[in-house]
Amino acid sequence: MTAAPGTDTATAVDPGRFRTALSHHPGGVVVVTADVAGEPVGLTATSFTSISLSPPLVGFYVAETSSTWPKLRRSGEFAVHLLGEDQSDLAARFATKGVDRFAAPTSWRPGPEDVPLLDGTAVHLVCRRYDTRLVGDHWLVVGEVTHCLELDDPRPPLLYHRGAFGSFTALS
DSSP states (O other): OOOOTTOOHHHHSOHHHHHHHHTTSOEEOEEEEEEETTEEEEEEESOOEEEETTTTEEEEEEETTOSSHHHHTTOSEEEEEEOBTTOHHHHHHHHOTTSOTTSTTOOEEEOGGGOEEETTOSEEEEEEEEEEEEETTEEEEEEEEEEEEOTTOOSOBEEEETTEEEEOOOOO
16 A cells, blocks of 8 residues: 555654554553563553464564563563453553562462463463564564463453553443
């Protein structure tokens, strides 16, 4: 697809304006964790999506500038934790730089493939890395789901919208 005549797409959209436009689209909030040489690592992501049912694939994006990504990318397995509406503190903790994200009050245990599983999250998806690609200024990380755990949680999801956490209310 080509740009409209006279439009240079590389310079036509101001990055700040683009970020503001995208903030109008809510995203589900997840925490991604992995074990790297016996050390738990993790980060918060709001760019999580399902990709394929067969094989079962999910993906998330992480900024190229993330301080956690160099550690996380060394692991072949990771867990995606879908958060409930009451877990904004957990999401904020895993988005904060320079703190021990796994220290109290974070409660976790080793799961399949030794990936850290955060206690109390709505769903755990344990994944094997399927593909990783640099796309613009973010890495796309695709995982093949090997385990689906904790599927009976009735809480609404935690959402991120216009720079704030919130929740979902179904229309009757």
